[in-house]
Amino acid sequence: MESPVVALDAAEAADPKRFGPKAANLAALGRAGLPVPGGYAVDAGAYRMQLAALGLDATAREVFAADDRPRARRCALDMKLGLMEKPIAPQLLEPLLAAWREVTASGRRGVVRSSALVEDRADSSFAGQFESFLELQDEGEFLVAVRACWAALWSTRALRYMATHDLDPADTAMALIVQPLVAARVSGGGLSRTAEGDRVINAAPGLGSAIAQGEVAPDRYVLDRGGSLKESALGRKYHGVACVHGKKMLSRSLAGSRCLDGEQVAELGLLLRKCEEVIGGPVEIEWALDDAGIKLLQARPLRVAEPTVPDEIWLERPRLDGHPSGIGWASGRARVVNCECELERVAPGDVLVTTVAGPALGPVLAHVAGVVAELGGSTSHLASLARERGVPMVLGVHDATRRIPDGATVAVDGVAGVVRWMQ
Helix, strand or coil: CCCCEEECCCHHHHCHHHHHHHHHHHHHHHHCCCCCCCCEEECHHHHHHHHHHHCCHHHHHHHHHCCCHHHHHHHHHHHHHHHHHCCCCHHHHHHHHHHHHHHCCCCCCEEEEEEECCCCECCECCCCCCCEEEEECCHHHHHHHHHHHHHHHHCHHHHHHHHHCCCCHHHCCEEEEEEECCCCCEEEEEECCCCCCCEEEEEEECCCHHHHCCCCECEEEEECCCCCEEEEECCEEEEEEECCCCCEEEEEEEECCCCCCHHHHHHHHHHHHHHHHHHCCCEEEEEEEECCEEEEEEEEECCCCCCCCCCHHHHCCCEEECEECCCCEEEEEEEECCCHHHHHHCCCCCEEEECCCCHHHHHHHHCCCEEEECCCCCCCHHHHHHHHHCCCEEECCCCHHHHCCCCCEEEEECCCCEEEEEC
């Protein structure tokens, strides 16, 4: 029997049907000579073996097949609890721990990331819908992270996403990536192509989760197809405070300092071009910079839209600029929401204007005309979901919640990164 765990630099790791597109793309980048952290891929067969060992196969089939919703919810909960609370099958435990010990042999901390078979495809990115666990310190934390990534296939947000794409979770599986942690000084993302033919790089200090979760306004660097820097804009630092409902929100602060020098920006531009060649089309990447240099963490297909020419009536209206999600143009009534507690105020056809562009806004994309946020960048998870759904979005718009009046008619250009409004 073939091992369920293989090194990411092995030829078989590039098989997306076995290891998921995320792991397969990363393996392909590494085999092409691009800088990746290394590590191991755990195949979808391991997940299926775990389901069989726990006797959960029949329960999985009932989640979407059950006639009544309470029964379906109960089955989904049984899947999550079973995968989270029951021990890992003995035949899987040894190869999993061997991979963990190899990854952390030099004292480095470890990472476990999802690589679902339905993830990072051109028509279903699942950006931010599953789980990644960073800075794992010991075997106990590692095994919990493995079980949590498996269970994430049955989370409420993942099930909702699958339902919108006519996917049955019982027909797919969750593969995993086990890697050493990149002790990043700077992290970010990149788009290999925009509607104008440029390349875009986002960057922020520290680990990249803050950019992916839309919790920071990152630096933005735009390069032409030749690799020359066309424009750059500094990110801004925010700090956490409590909203009126007692939950965390963010207040504004001043711009920070530039995260990348010219040589690093040029290197990332070159890596974007090479990733395009490996993946075979426009790509979105995640990367991290440690003391040894830049490492590529992920690459997935990128949808590129054509720009829209707005009606002349909008050109004389007040405007704010930000990071474009890269797709769409729409107008609607502005609904200014200062924290997630107020999302119920957002009606179908509204343009949501808010502070944080995090994955919690994912369900809102199903009925809003557009989104404007003070935080986030073109490579955040929410921007990926917006491109997939065709929802125009502009992120990193300074003072949007203060400048745009609630109830005003707003136009959102998700390609140009421009927001305009009229009373």
